[in-house]
Amino acid sequence: MKILYFTSTGNNLYIAKQLGGELLSIPQLVKDNIYDIEDEAIGIVFPVFYANAPKIVREFIEKASFKTDYLFLIASYGSDGDQNAFRILKKTFKKKGLEVSYSNSVLMVDNYLPMFDMKEEKEIKDDSEIDKQIKTIKNDIESRKEYHLKKRSVSDIPFIEKVLESTMTKRFHIIVGDGCSDCKVCARICPKGNIDLSGAKPAIGDDCLFCLGCVHHCKENVFTINDEKNSQERYSNPNVKVSEIIRSNNVL
Ligand SMILES: Cc1cc2nc3c(=O)[nH]c(=O)nc-3n(C[C@H](O)[C@H](O)[C@H](O)COP(=O)(O)O)c2cc1C
Missing domain, CATH: 3.40.50.360 (Flavodoxin domain)
Incomplete structure (x- = not known):
């Protein structure tokens, strides 16, 4: 299987x-x-x-x-x-x-x-x-x-998914703040290899799935969402190691 x-x-x-x-x-x-x-x-x-x-x-x-x-x-x-x-x-x-x-x-x-x-x-x-x-x-x-x-x-x-996706992606985006410790987790957990770390802070490119892997796994909370419900609390399944998610998603 x-x-x-x-x-x-x-x-x-x-x-x-x-x-x-x-x-x-x-x-x-x-x-x-x-x-x-x-x-x-x-x-x-x-x-x-x-x-x-x-x-x-x-x-x-x-x-x-x-x-x-x-x-x-x-x-x-x-x-x-x-x-x-x-x-x-x-x-x-x-x-x-x-x-x-x-x-x-x-x-x-x-x-x-x-x-x-x-x-x-x-x-x-x-x-x-x-x-x-x-x-x-x-x-x-x-x-x-x-x-x-x-x-x-x-x-x-009918077509709920199209309405939802276009409404939500227009309304919400990821904001990159200060405090990056250069741990590189965001870039390695991004399934599209869409985060550039060459500048002073991480830069998210145009190929973002909005999967929020970077946002949830940044220890410094550098990433926030405009207008989000809770700006501090993040989630990662407690039974899975972050390294396992990185191994799954790292395409760099
Ligand atoms: C961009 C995005 C859109 C989502 N849309 C829905 C949705 O339409 N309905 C729903 O029940 N959950 C939605 N979710 C929640 C996820 O499906 C859910 O948390 C899932 O268990 C996450 O799986 P993962 O931990 O393997 O990434 C959405 C999550 C994201 C990041």
């Missing part, structure tokens, strides 16, 4: 590690130009971004060729939009002549700083419930179950 994953604050790496199999980071596959994926079972594990899969995940799937008997999608999400993300990815796979056999999601800390307070999120999201959900998914996958998450959702509106 091969698990292709994307993570910025560790939730999806946490899920991927528990599902077992061979773990393949999507940014590393892109970096190494590997687009032929073949295995008896293949899973895509991703965070929901604006009721969709992140652009790096969508673009990889569109470009790649997959050969498998059992294809499954697992999303981690913080509030809503998982169903919509599955609908879009299933359509993409269908165009490639592939049916998704299983889709399911795990409710975890919502790391979207513009709208959620990390302190509150960490308190609200129940670790034992998260582990229970992952265990169910693991058992389902091991038995190669055919299942699709079906739930009514406020994001069941």
